Amino acid sequence: xxxxxxxxxxxxxxxxxxxxxxxxxxxxxxxxxxxxxxxxxxxxxxxxxxxxxxxxxxxxxxxxxxxxxxxxxxxxxxxxxxxxxxxxxxxxxxxxxx
Amino acid sequence: xxxxxxxxxxxxxxxxxxxxxxxxxxxxxxxxxxxxxxxxxxxxxxxxxxxxxxxxxxxxxxxxxxxxxxxxxxxxxxxxxxxxxxxxxxxxxxxxxxxxxxxxxxxxxxxxxxxxxxxxxxxxxxxxxxxxxxxxxxxxxxxxxxxxxxxxxxxxxxxxxxxxxxxxxxxxxxxxxxxxxxxxxxxxxxxxxxxxxxxxxxxxxxxxxxxxxxxxxxxxxxxxxxxxxxxxxxxxxxxxxxxxxxxxxxxxxxxxxxxxxxxxxxxxxxxxxxxxxxxxxxxxxxxxxxxxxxxxxxxxxxxxxxxxxxxxxxxxxxxxxxxxxxxxxxxxxxxxxxxxxxxxxxxxxxxxxxxxxxxxxxxxxxxxxxxxxxxxxxxxxxxxxxxxxxxxxxxxxxxxxxxxxxxxxxxxxxx
Numbered sequence: 001x002x003x004x005x006x007x008x009x010x011x012x013x014x015x016x017x018x019x020x021x022x023x024x025x026x027x028x029x030x031x032x033x034x035x036x037x038x039x040x041x042x043x044x045x046x047x048x049x050x051x052x053x054x055x056x057x058x059x060x061x062x063x064x065x066x067x068x069x070x071x072x073x074x075x076x077x078x079x080x081x082x083x084x085x086x087x088x089x090x091x092x093x094x095x096x097x098x
Numbered sequence: 099x100x101x102x103x104x105x106x107x108x109x110x111x112x113x114x115x116x117x118x119x120x121x122x123x124x125x126x127x128x129x130x131x132x133x134x135x136x137x138x139x140x141x142x143x144x145x146x147x148x149x150x151x152x153x154x155x156x157x158x159x160x161x162x163x164x165x166x167x168x169x170x171x172x173x174x175x176x177x178x179x180x181x182x183x184x185x186x187x188x189x190x191x192x193x194x195x196x197x198x199x200x201x202x203x204x205x206x207x208x209x210x211x212x213x214x215x216x217x218x219x220x221x222x223x224x225x226x227x228x229x230x231x232x233x234x235x236x237x238x239x240x241x242x243x244x245x246x247x248x249x250x251x252x253x254x255x256x257x258x259x260x261x262x263x264x265x266x267x268x269x270x271x272x273x274x275x276x277x278x279x280x281x282x283x284x285x286x287x288x289x290x291x292x293x294x295x296x297x298x299x300x301x302x303x304x305x306x307x308x309x310x311x312x313x314x315x316x317x318x319x320x321x322x323x324x325x326x327x328x329x330x331x332x333x334x335x336x337x338x339x340x341x342x343x344x345x346x347x348x349x350x351x352x353x354x355x356x357x358x359x360x361x362x363x364x365x366x367x368x369x370x371x372x373x374x375x376x377x378x379x380x381x382x383x384x385x386x387x388x389x390x391x392x393x394x395x396x397x398x399x400x401x402x403x404x405x406x407x408x409x410x411x412x413x414x415x416x417x418x419x420x421x422x423x424x425x426x427x428x429x430x431x432x433x434x435x436x437x438x439x440x441x442x443x444x445x446x447x448x449x450x451x452x453x454x455x456x457x458x459x460x461x462x463x464x465x466x467x468x469x470x471x472x473x474x475x476x477x478x479x480x481x482x483x484x485x486x487x488x489x490x491x492x493x494x495x496x497x498x499x500x501x502x503x504x505x506x507x508x509x510x511x512x513x
Contacts, residue, residue, distance in 0.1 A: 045269070048347065
């Protein structure tokens with residue numbers, strides 16, 4: 001039976017998945033296949049969750065493409081966003097982050 | 099019927115191409131609408147032009163214009179392209195009288211295109227009230243004529259379609275944008291001309307785009323266009339990435355780019371356009387939306403509408419606009435179909451949105467199925483049906499100062 005997925009991993013090489021609904025801290029994040037990781041904090045709809053431990057300066061890979069570098073180590077199950085990812089192009093430290 | 103068209107009809111259920119109709123123009127193009135464009139040539143003439151158009155907006159009067167008083171080759175080019183656009187059947191120009199716009203040249207170009215055109219100079223016509231009265235008399239007569247104009251059959255190969263995203267979120271790149279890409283692939287396979295845009299929102303995708311270019315020279319031009327956008331925005335100190343994107347889950351401009359890029363589908367890139375350039379062949383084109391030369395005149399495109407305006411100036415008869423946060427915009431001259439990336443916003447703004455891509459995230463539909471919905475919607479609009487933004491009376495239009503050099507030979511490698 002196909003389970004109800006709340007994340008999607010877009011390419012095999014990705015180290016993050018995208019939330020398809022709001023995921024509460026402690027909730028299991030699962031895709032349509034075998035992937036399962038416990039969310040260690042709230043992951044809002046459309047935001048990214050770390051699928052494995054990511055070290056500082058490691059590329060964040062989504063859809064097989066690098067979309068930024070880790071500012072610091074990111075533990076599995078944590079939210080991956082502007083607070084721990086920086087752009088390799090334009091500065092993304094925008095002060096109105098909510 | 100072509101083999102390709104028969105194959106498309108066999109593969110896609112509930113697709114009816116038989117009702118597509120176009121208004122034939124002297125230059126060989128066909129419009130899917132037969133509008134009267136009412137154009138003001140400086141902000142000082144805006145009010146009069148708006149009052150002329152207002153009573154006729156549901157009958158096909160479309161308000162466009164340029165606010166600036168100083169000369170601009172770019173704005174002249176865009177307004178010229180708008181007034182000779184396939185969706186336009188007649189034009190009324192409204193001038194104050196002392197602005198620098200070359201109104202005589204514009205009127206002459208429009209007349210040469212075979213369209214009825216009237217130029218009303220407020221200072222010569224006794225002011226606001228008389229210009230509005232005379233303008234409305236012209237509009238009423240022309241709209242009656244436009245309504246009675248004959249149409250001819252229209253094929254997908256005769257469509258030029260652009261796509262734009264505004265208020266992207268973390269799901270845009272995995273739901274509605276790849277669905278647009280699928281619809282674009284289907285259109286291209288039928289011989290249509292399509293375009294995507296916004297080089298500042300493709301930063302990070304330049305090498306992949308180059309690999310899809312039909313010649314190495316075009317590939318190099320695509321890379322250079324993105325490098326120009328990156329340099330321009332660094333100098334400005336403000337990229338095409340902001341609070342709305344971050345609030346909805348995007349972390350960097352390159353992540354936003356990967357999602358925006360999905361709208362382009364998978365077919366080869368055959369050309370690089372500057373605003374107002376007419377594609378010279380069918381297939382997929384990129385539009386270069388950033389100024390040439392040193393940083394001057396401010397942010398290249400002040401909002402989503404100016405970018406859409408530029409694609410319409412390059413001949414798009416309709417636009418597919420995708421959003422995550424929930425845009426409500428429409429467009430003057432070319433109707434907009436709006437698609438949304440998530441079901442939450444679709445439910446909240448369902449009156450404004452034509453296609454829900456959130457069903458992909460919900461596991462109810464595939465990217466291909468939503469792409470087919472978009473194609474059916476394009477066909478419906480080309481068959482006379484109104485989009486949501488059209489039905490709601492949206493006619494956004496924006497034009498600000500920019501500067502461009504003409505496109506080089508590498509931009510049109512196949513002639």
